[in-house]
Amino acid sequence: MGKASSDRRDVVTDRLLGAAEFTHAHWFFGNLYEALVRIPDRVAASEASAELPRSPFGAGSPGRYYAPVAPLNVPLACAALVAGWNRPGSRPWLIVAAASSAVGGAATAYLLRSVNPKLFFSPQPLSAARRKPLLTKWYRVHAIRLAASAIALAAVDRARIGHLADQQRGVR
Template structure:
């Protein structure tokens, strides 16, 4: 029973991590922060076009299922390194996301505040891309680590 519950949690966590990874990969490829900055949106982080709107529903589920997967799989000694890596990488991805939201996204999305001059806007967009690439590695590696759980027959 516990093995099935762990497998279900792992699947849910992997789906959440895939949503997170491919959403950020899409934003990277089509340069979403630059598009948002060019539009000069108003209305803050929940304005139309804001990425927050499609991450808010999935973020808590992804974090919760990943941590629950770690907790339910911890009894398997052979899986502990992969579970530890998955937990740390997921937490790193969440921390990087928090940093980006606070230091870049809110500034680009807040049309009510002090206007962003073109040079600052360019610096913010470049910072977003640098940090996002690190986040992509962390989230992708977390999914790979979760996938590695249960591969061995040892307990």
């Protein structure tokens, strides 16, 4: 691989890592906030109204916050892995970032398909007895998602450090 091609690849990798770091920070801190202030409990118990429809993008729903950025998490981590594969200082961290991102993406897909529709988007809130087991499941899967997003964010940061170190050492 020529120097110009390698330099372009370094720029692409650096930009992908920067974007991945941003999206994973967004994901982690959004997930943390959601858990700390117990957003799911509030949304699941809310009555539908014109101002607060029980929909994925209704007022109060985290969907409005996540929709613009969250779908980019896994693709950016995987693209950074491919683009930075030739850098031994960042490769292990890129693998961890992509794998953690995929685990978090799978947990999110499970929640979106299996739990959220019943819990948050039924025409009326569920009774407390029906809501509690779904919330318990939601928080358990969310803990996996929160851990995965934290690991992915840390790994992307470490990959960026390794990538910069490789560049400074002139590793091709």
